[in-house]
Amino acid sequence: MKYIEEFNDPGLARRLLDEIRATVTRPWALMEVCGGQTHSIIRHGIDQLLPEEVELIHGPGCPVCVTPLDVIDKALEIASRPEVIFCSFGDMLRVPGTDRDLFRVKGGGGDVRVVYSPLDALDLARRNPGRQVVFFAIGFETTAPANAMAVHQAHRLGIANFSLLVSHVRVPPAIEAIMAAPECRVQGFLAAGHVCSVMGTAEYPDLAGKHRVPIVVTGFEPLDILEGIRRAVHQLERGEHRVENAYRRAVREQGNPAALRMLEEVFEVTDRNWRGIGRIPASGWRLSDAYRAYDAEHRFDVTGIRTEEPAVCRAGEVLQGLIKPTECEAFGTACTPRTPLGATMVSSEGACAAYYLYRRMNTPAAQGSRIPQNPQHSQDSPEEMNPVG
Amino acid sequence: MADLATPGTAAVDPANWTCPAPLRDQPVVVMGHGGGGALSAELIEQVFAPAYGNPTLATLTDSAVLDLGGARLAFSTDSYVVRPLFFPGGSLGDLAVNGTVNDLAMSGARPAYLSTAFVLEEGVELDVVGRVARAIGAAAEAAGVIVATGDTKVVESGHGDGVYVTTAGVGLVPDGVDIRPQRARPGDAVIVSGPIGLHGVAIMSVREGLEFGVEIASDTAPLADLVAAMLAVTRDIHVLRDPTRGGLGASLNEIARASGTGVRLRDRSIPVPDEVANACGFLGLDPLYVANEGRLVAFVPPEHAEAVLAAMRAHPQGTGAALIGECVAEHPGMVVVATGLGGTRVVDLPLGEQLPRIC
Amino acid sequence: MCLAVPGKVVSIDRSADPLTGLIDFGGVRKQACLEYLPDVRVGEYVIVHVGFALQRLDEESARASLELFEQLGLLEEEFGDAWEQAARQENGSEAR
Numbered sequence: 001m002k003y004i005e006e007f008n009d010p011g012l013a014r015r016l017l018d019e020i021r022a023t024v025t026r027p028w029a030l031m032e033v034c035g036g037q038t039h040s041i042i043r044h045g046i047d048q049l050l051p052e053e054v055e056l057i058h059g060p061g062c063p064v065c066v067t068p069l070d071v072i073d074k075a076l077e078i079a080s081r082p083e084v085i086f087c088s089f090g091d092m093l094r095v096p097g098t099d100r101d102l103f104r105v106k107g108g109g110g111d112v113r114v115v116y117s118p119l120d121a122l123d124l125a126r127r128n129p130g131r132q133v134v135f136f137a138i139g140f141e142t143t144a145p146a147n148a149m150a151v152h153q154a155h156r157l158g159i160a161n162f163s164l165l166v167s168h169v170r171v172p173p174a175i176e177a178i179m180a181a182p183e184c185r186v187q188g189f190l191a192a193g194h195v196c197s198v199m200g201t202a203e204y205p206d207l208a209g210k211h212r213v214p215i216v217v218t219g220f221e222p223l224d225i226l227e228g229i230r231r232a233v234h235q236l237e238r239g240e241h242r243v244e245n246a247y248r249r250a251v252r253e254q255g256n257p258a259a260l261r262m263l264e265e266v267f268e269v270t271d272r273n274w275r276g277i278g279r280i281p282a283s284g285w286r287l288s289d290a291y292r293a294y295d296a297e298h299r300f301d302v303t304g305i306r307t308e309e310p311a312v313c314r315a316g317e318v319l320q321g322l323i324k325p326t327e328c329e330a331f332g333t334a335c336t337p338r339t340p341l342g343a344t345m346v347s348s349e350g351a352c353a354a355y356y357l358y359r360r361m362n363t364p365a366a367q368g369s370r371i372p373q374n375p376q377h378s379q380d381s382p383e384e385m386n387p388v389g
Numbered sequence: 390m391a392d393l394a395t396p397g398t399a400a401v402d403p404a405n406w407t408c409p410a411p412l413r414d415q416p417v418v419v420m421g422h423g424g425g426g427a428l429s430a431e432l433i434e435q436v437f438a439p440a441y442g443n444p445t446l447a448t449l450t451d452s453a454v455l456d457l458g459g460a461r462l463a464f465s466t467d468s469y470v471v472r473p474l475f476f477p478g479g480s481l482g483d484l485a486v487n488g489t490v491n492d493l494a495m496s497g498a499r500p501a502y503l504s505t506a507f508v509l510e511e512g513v514e515l516d517v518v519g520r521v522a523r524a525i526g527a528a529a530e531a532a533g534v535i536v537a538t539g540d541t542k543v544v545e546s547g548h549g550d551g552v553y554v555t556t557a558g559v560g561l562v563p564d565g566v567d568i569r570p571q572r573a574r575p576g577d578a579v580i581v582s583g584p585i586g587l588h589g590v591a592i593m594s595v596r597e598g599l600e601f602g603v604e605i606a607s608d609t610a611p612l613a614d615l616v617a618a619m620l621a622v623t624r625d626i627h628v629l630r631d632p633t634r635g636g637l638g639a640s641l642n643e644i645a646r647a648s649g650t651g652v653r654l655r656d657r658s659i660p661v662p663d664e665v666a667n668a669c670g671f672l673g674l675d676p677l678y679v680a681n682e683g684r685l686v687a688f689v690p691p692e693h694a695e696a697v698l699a700a701m702r703a704h705p706q707g708t709g710a711a712l713i714g715e716c717v718a719e720h721p722g723m724v725v726v727a728t729g730l731g732g733t734r735v736v737d738l739p740l741g742e743q744l745p746r747i748c
Numbered sequence: 749m750c751l752a753v754p755g756k757v758v759s760i761d762r763s764a765d766p767l768t769g770l771i772d773f774g775g776v777r778k779q780a781c782l783e784y785l786p787d788v789r790v791g792e793y794v795i796v797h798v799g800f801a802l803q804r805l806d807e808e809s810a811r812a813s814l815e816l817f818e819q820l821g822l823l824e825e826e827f828g829d830a831w832e833q834a835a836r837q838e839n840g841s842e843a844r
Contacts, residue, residue, distance in 0.1 A: 001752065002756070002774065002793070003754040003793060003805060003807075004670065004753070004774075005811075006814055007814075008730075009730065010729055010730050010731070012638075012814070012817040012818065013730050013821075015817055015818075015820040016817060016820060018820075019820045036751055036752075042734060043728070043734060044728045045727070045728045045730060045731070045732075045734050047732075047735050048732040048733065048734060049730060049731060049732050062748075063747070064747070081841055085612050086834040088742030089745070089746070089747045090673075090745040090746060090747075091744050091745070091746040091747060093744060094740070094744065103415060103419040103420065103741075104419055105420055106419070106420070107419040107420070108417055109730065114599060116672070116745060116747065116797045116799060117781075117799025118767075118798065118799075119781060119799055119801070120799070132539065139747065139798075142752065142797050142802065143747060143797065143798055145784060145800060146781075146797065146798045146799065146800040149560075149766065149781065149783060149784075149800065153766060153770065175760070187539015194752045194795065194797060194802065197752070197795055197802050197803040198802055198803070220752075222730055223813075223814075223817060227817070228834065247805045248751075248806065248809035248812075248813065249805050249807070249809040249810040249813065250754075250795050250803050250805055250806075251803070252803070256784050256785070256802060256803055258783065258784045258785070258786065259802065261812075264760070271778070337737075337740070338740065340425065344724040355737040356764065357737055358735065370530055382744065404767045506837075597778075598778065598779070599776055599778055600776075600777040600778065601775060601776055601777065617787075624836070660765060663774055663775055664774075664775045664776060665772040666774075667773050667775055667776045668773075670753055670773070671753050671773050671776055671778070673751045746751060747751050
């Protein structure tokens with residue numbers, strides 16, 4: 001596909017890696033914020049190719065993983081109702097609530113459907129006037145304009161049997177929260193490119209200045225990620241802390257004005273809980289007053305559901321890079337990809353899930369260090385090799 | 390959960406970052422139990438195997454190989470519940486024949502006879518049933534098997550999904566042939582018979598409303614003749630598998646686990662058609678987990694690899710055959726891919742069916 | 749948040765509500781909502797996420813990035829800091 005293959009070129013990747021190696025003189029910890037970037041890093045093995053000095057901390061940027069437990073419990077409650085067609089993006093179906101997931105609601109007779117776009121859900125509402133169609137509106141700033149358009153259209157066209165269960169989150173307050181933590185190790189950020197395609201870059205200079213961290217707007221193909229790392233390291237080595245745009249082909253400084261106008265109309269900023277992290281002020285969106293009638297939490301009266309999240313796992317510390325997944329007592333025992341406790345194990349790109357896989361290879365990653373460059377030379381111990389889960 | 394807000398700032402207190410309690414499995418069947426991944430394996434291991442309790446039950450192979458009256462008989466059964474019933478490149482009828490024929494062929498058998506059992510939903514047009522039946526007849530003829538017996542049941546409207554078909558098949562395994570996942574050995578060449586992911590993407594294109602500039606057709610095809618051509622080179626083929634549900638990724642994991650070996654692939658050697666790669670990129674799927682219905686993966690001793698590969702490429706069902714990696718002693722039970730950039734990644738057994746992702 | 753892919757606008761249906769176009773993703777085609785890029789033209793590349801075109805893909809910037817990567821190392825060897833100058837030029841309008 002054009003503008004993907006070119007940014008996967010191994011020869012150019014080597015040039016970028018050489019350049020990073022030539023630039024770096026001491027250890028730096030960078031956080032890639034977006035789950036899509038983490039996916040690409042794991043998919044291409046990019047972290048294994050970086051010089052020792054550059055550590056990547058996988059940030060809380062997977063919208064599926066950070067959706068809080070009480071919202072998932074609300075989703076499960078609504079999806080169980082006989083009059084409801086509950087629509088969701090596919091990867092949300094497997095995320096566990098308190099005692100089940102959407103798959104199990106579906107198995108128990110709930111009408112749960114995977115849709116590709118929120119407009120597909122709106123279409124279902126139009127074609128099923130006798131049913132209530134609820135769309136699970138999760139996601140960061142990238143996804144919010146799509147969900148906003150769906151509810152805007154519903155309102156305009158008078159499709160009253162459509163509503164949204166909203167759990168939108170925003171990146172800048174999360175960066176603020178991570179940087180404000182006293183033990184924070186993150187020294188530079190790769191900001192989420194597609195979030196900035198919508199929002200532009202105006203929210204970031206204050207963060208970079210206040211916390212004296214470079215923030216590099218970064219894309220998703222291997223060359224994009226290496227370029228983001230290269231620029232961040234370059235700034236760090238020179239003691240700089242600017243916002244740079246390393247994803248110019250998809251990000252304009254002003255973002256997408258039409259999308260921003262729609263967000264302004266449909267949503268308003270609110271506090272949000274992040275699974276495994278806690279409450280972050282002003283870190284999300286909810287429907288504005290004009291659209292409150294389309295809020296599924298009110299329509300189905302589930303606002304009262306409050307789920308306590310017992311402190312079992314330490315995903316929050318992992319997300320900050322304060323501990324390695326293997327230092328958590330639940331890791332690999334109570335918490336596996338099959339029975340995830342926290343955000344970092346829920347997603348296959350989560351730090352804990354990635355460590356879990358590599359631990360089974362019994363590589364140095366098992367002891368909490370880096371993923372090996374040559375797993376074929378590693379020594380295996382049979383007890384580590386048993387396929388678990 | 391503590392509200393950590395203080396005016397003007399937001400701070401995360403790691404000591405109070407919390408996570409939910411473990412998910413306890415609900416005792417109901419979910420779609421993933423039929424997805425060919427870890428949930429399917431658990432269902433077999435925890436429900437069926439203990440209930441049937443006999444050493445002959447083939448839990449790891451596509452077909453059972455049985456001694457019967459001096460002959461070695463391969464025996465297999467499979468149910469077909471695909472939606473839509475007709476899709477680009479084939480239909481439920483093609484899958485019902487080719488799927489079972491291929492399960493037999495993966496033991497090295499020459500498939501001979503099939504049975505078909507229909508479960509029909511009240512109200513389905515007879516024309517639809519006729520089209521499925523004709524597809525079965527044509528596919529059986531193409532595969533060189535005879536449909537020897539059958540059965541039909543009807544369920545009430547709303548209790549089925551139009552047409553379900555179950556087929557069973559038998560075939561003879563030639564002398565000296567012993568093909569099963571446990572026989573994978575370090576050093577074996579791992580060969581795939583052609584481009585992967587076409588069947589799954591053809592089905593998805595109908596379900597997801599994707600259009601293709603060039604039509605994407607399912608790869609459904611009988612593989613017994615290709616296997617015979619491979620066995621003509623050497624009878625010492627170690628493992629054959631048709632990577633259907635769960636794709637190549639699931640099949641290789643099953644082989645690695647059954648044999649206690651590791652599998653090492655080279656990303657750039659795996660034949661993924663552009664349309665498959667692009668459709669997967671777009672939906673957030675991994676082509677390694679997408680279903681195939683006319684492909685096989687073979688573990689072949691290194692000394693025969695070149696000749697077997699040549700024989701495959703000379704056969705109409707194997708023109709796109711490629712050497713994609715090797716079996717290794719390291720990381721037993723795991724499949725590892727060398728990425729195009731020079732890194733590695735682990736390809737795990739998928740949990741259930743693959744889901745489109747947004748991040 | 750972020751599975752968004754570049755595709756080329758093949759056709760635009762001005763009568764559709766919301767504004768819709770057919771996008772080609774390397775041979776795979778799918779409809780996408782164009783309301784957020786109302787002045788997009790056939791032949792342009794857009795970034796699509798969950799059925800919405802969110803931003804134009806600037807082909808000139810894409811080429812510039814690739815050329816920059818090509819020159820990495822080479823320029824360093826010859827002119828020392830020249831790459832950095834190039835980067836600075838490219839980032840001319842950048843904040844801070």
